[in-house]
Amino acid sequence: MTSKDETVIEKRLLLGPGPSNPSPNVLQALTRPMLGHLDPRFLEIFDVCKDRLRQVFRTENELTFPVSGTGTSGMEMLMNNFLEAGDEALIAVGGFFGGRMADFAERIGAKTTRYNYEWGTSINKDEFLGLIEKTKPKFVGIVHAETSTGVIQHMDEIPATVHKNGGILCLDCVTSLGTCELEIDGWDIDIAFSCSQKGLACPPGLSPITVSKRAMDRLKKRRTTIPSFYFNLKEILAYIDDSQKRAYHHTAPISMIYGLHEGLREILEEGLEARWQRHRDNAHYLIKNATGIDLTPFVKEEDRLYAVTTFMIPNGVDDQSVRSQLLNKYGIEIGGGFGKLAEKIWRIGLMGSNSKKEHVDRLFEALGAII
């Protein structure tokens, strides 16, 4: 195989649950000249990223930065730092990623209560608030946008109840950051993590996180050692925090940070609320057009995510065959279901620079020809 052959990759339109196609400017930013991770110019770029992330998370949390790993690494960092063996944890599980959060809590050795709710719905608020009052958890974990089911979770009184009972609230914003309403400070969320390859229109490989002062105070009172070095917030602060000496912790993934820097710039240029509106409009356009080929949304309107819409696969339609034809004949990727939703739903993502009416048209043209 010559070098020329092997590097040819057909362009794909990625309309699954992620990764999405990065913005062209972001891809170009990856090729910027390499700098050292302690070079003042790089630290300046890194600090701009932190500031822009604060704007996109809608927070003033000083400790807001991209973890050097994929979205899952942000979950691991937050849970490893803010949850200890023996702690009472309450995790809401209404999909694959809620389940993963609960698995993490159990791995840490926390006394974990799983609040199981129906896949495809949101939390029953009264039940959940009651559980918080009853178990008084030190740590509550909720998936804001459950990518496996297409459900958004509204916060309402949850944060206040968590705090009243002495806990902190961790929000999985992997699919919501940059795609829909998210107000870290406005809703009083303590810690949150996301990823680079969905609403931020960057390649996968970074996990933006934000940590409140309340959570940092809690970190200082840990009884046990943080089990990880790579994901150790105390250790990493010496590099992240611009009031400190910028001690070496690990070599930052410079090129990926360049991409994030550009992706965030584009978001702020578009305007965060305009971006949310665009995602909302195009999700509505998707759903309106889906009726033409008999696709019914899996989630009722008020619980629906804008970034990833889930549809029930019509009776008699073969999941695998349709998806592989879409990919191989039309170069379009959509997502199948996970776990108990396997072969039952499709997950169609319109995220970041992929949230466009013309992509919806292209998808339905192809689906119309296949089904």
Added chain:
Amino acid sequence: MTSKDETVIEKRLLLGPGPSNPSPNVLQALTRPMLGHLDPRFLEIFDVCKDRLRQVFRTENELTFPVSGTGTSGMEMLMNNFLEAGDEALIAVGGFFGGRMADFAERIGAKTTRYNYEWGTSINKDEFLGLIEKTKPKFVGIVHAETSTGVIQHMDEIPATVHKNGGILCLDCVTSLGTCELEIDGWDIDIAFSCSQKGLACPPGLSPITVSKRAMDRLKKRRTTIPSFYFNLKEILAYIDDSQKRAYHHTAPISMIYGLHEGLREILEEGLEARWQRHRDNAHYLIKNATGIDLTPFVKEEDRLYAVTTFMIPNGVDDQSVRSQLLNKYGIEIGGGFGKLAEKIWRIGLMGSNSKKEHVDRLFEALGAII
């Protein structure tokens, strides 16, 4: 600040301990069209990377792949998987990175013996073999190329002695992979980790690791749960292993894998031994020319790394002032010393595509004007 201004980054010649300037083809590869992490075409590229990594590590270990994090994450993954609380560990500490490995072992709760040897020298073999016989460690950790001091560690009888006493040997190859002789199978090394931004001429953000069958057998016999999910080899195998169903574990950093794919192709095109020879030749050229400005190598010849050469800073020369003039006036980065070597040595890296005679000439022209 307009978008145009902020994206202008002056080209720097990175002659420190890493990152190095990636090869131009690698940077271009980062912009290849995005694929999904379960797309058959991406899995094909990923498998090619695994195969090429095996060639560069000189191993037939099936389990050879890039961890989705920086070099430190590879260290954490291997130590978290192959070392348990209560295990006897022996770590050779003759520099910053040996010290970090020992810190990791202690964090895990292993009964850790630190074999301290002089910074700037290699291990005293007889002493070390004696310690292995005495402590019979389950886990022995050695830094193959100690980036903080510029010392290479020769393996000789060490692996055989480790195995005879029932242990496995973990090698930190962060600075040696792709720059000098490294024979994972030939030397009978059990597990090893490296990084992308030095000898492989890629951006920072990946940590290639390799794991022998002997180590995998050991993994099966763990008494305790692996403390991490992100770095959990058992869990990640379901995605990595091409004989399995490729279950989702985390979203691979696609663009970075494209870069690695190209970086490894270039290495194999050059020829691994030719690449080692190039690093050797240019390190000799560096040392020969260094006498012109009174720079003496810190490490004696037989212990010297080719990738990063350390020099004693001449009396009366101010470390910080020279390095910041080099960076700001000439666009050249070199490294200072760490810990007890701070302000005592310079670390000059000639790695990957940066290992060139003309870079040495450019450096000494600048240094000659400054000092």
